Amino acid sequence: MTKEVLLDVGVILDYVLGTGDYTSVQYIIDKISNHQLYGFFPAGLVPLLSHLFEQKVTETPHSSTTYSKDKLKEVMSHLQLITTTGKDISAILDTGSSLTIEAAKRVCPDVMFITDCLSSLKQSKAFTPGAFVEYYKNRRKKKTDQVFFLNLKREYTNLMEEVDQALLSVGAKAQYIMGPEVSQFETDAASYIGTKHAIGVASGTDALVLALRALAIHQREQEFFNEEDLIITSAFTFTATGDAILRAGATPLFVGIDPDSFNLNVEHVKKALSTDHVDKHRIVGILPVHLFGHSCDMDAIMNIAEQHSLFVLEDVAQAFGAEWKGEKLGSIGTIGAFSFYPTKNLGGFGDGGLVTTCDDRLAELVGMLLGHGGKDKYNVEHIGYNSRLDTIQASILQVKMRYIDEFNLRRRKIAEFYDQGLQDLKDIKLPLLYYDSYQHIYHQYTICVTDGRRDQLRSALKEKGIDTMVYYPIPLHQMKVFDGQCVKGEELENVESVCSEVLNLPIGPLTSCEEVELVVTSIREFFYGGN
């Protein structure tokens, strides 16, 4: 069902003043504050609401104005205000439409209207509060209802007012390139992650490439690494991790994973370091990927790196806010690279990325590389890029970062629901439970279907309108791009078998319990006919 509801003036007044069917309104407001429904109100009607509120309070001898005003503020804080545009006004003047209807049409066309006066709102989707509550309690999943893998529209709807304000403010300042929002976001991100520096860049891929280029310049005094330089990384990750190594001039050395955590297997890393690969090669660094929001064993990786004088570049694209023993990922290695691709747990409305480090020189180099390669772009020192974080993206990320802990916590709760619902299914392996050392943020909830029927399960879920994904179907060492351009460590077979078993279930900060329940029931039906 549609989850967006628009409350009209009379309904809000009833709730605040305890008049009319205020208990039904209370029920709706509770659902809104728990993110089970999304509530809206046209900003243009706020003066009318305020005026009628004052009038009613004066008319009602026993009501306490202060108390009611607090309640009014409280309810409004749960509602997203829809701004009024010239187009809305024209429609009202030309067709006799209302502000409520025009505002809703523009922002969420499927919205349901909750009104105390049905006759004034000629809308098929209009309900009185009581009728809506009855409808809501008796709703059934319709065939057309879909469980999205990730519902980005819902995330926008939930923060619409703040995001819109941020965007308007960028427009008003008109500093589109490196506006103040970029440096403010960088300061906030550095303080959140716990590094001295955080530098915004154009994407997660660029964050990896620029970090590697800065390491080559700083540690090797050359613009790029050489083909002979090996960087150890996982064969089970997004292409960009390995591709960035090639773009920085080095060669990836792919090693196997720990199938429980899906992360770089530390024993395989040690083995790679003790093997005489090819005479000309030498290992210069480790690039651990905190896949699906789950930390690698950073104690072990940092120990190995120290023993062999290697740099550690953390790929934190999927783990903003995740921790290893109380420290935020991206603050432990030599340098960290984040992605703000829209589907990431901290995502923008387009591409974006971030490099984090405590090393002043590396930070300075990344700062130069992202702006054509020099402190002064008209007199450059290095082969640089145009890879600035967009001001608009920074403004959105600033808003979304305020909610990152709450949203990561919601992801953990959803993971717990999945764990509880699926734990007894013998043909499914659940992701590693997070515990104290690992603050998993479940960017993805990834199961392994161990009886060879992963694709059948995926199709069965699709038929029920449930979207799933397979991250990742092909290990990096089997991709054409790395053919002859990588070194294969031992025990990569385990990556190949994981690729044939993994299935990512729908998860997002605003995935509802009902949706999780439906996914769980459908999976149980597939294996055991619903038992």
Ligand SMILES: Cc1ncc(COP(=O)(O)O)c(C=O)c1O
């Ligand atoms: C593990 C990993 N590394 C790197 C990237 C690259 O990030 P972007 O898409 O922002 O370039 C991604 C995401 O897409 C990723 O998941």
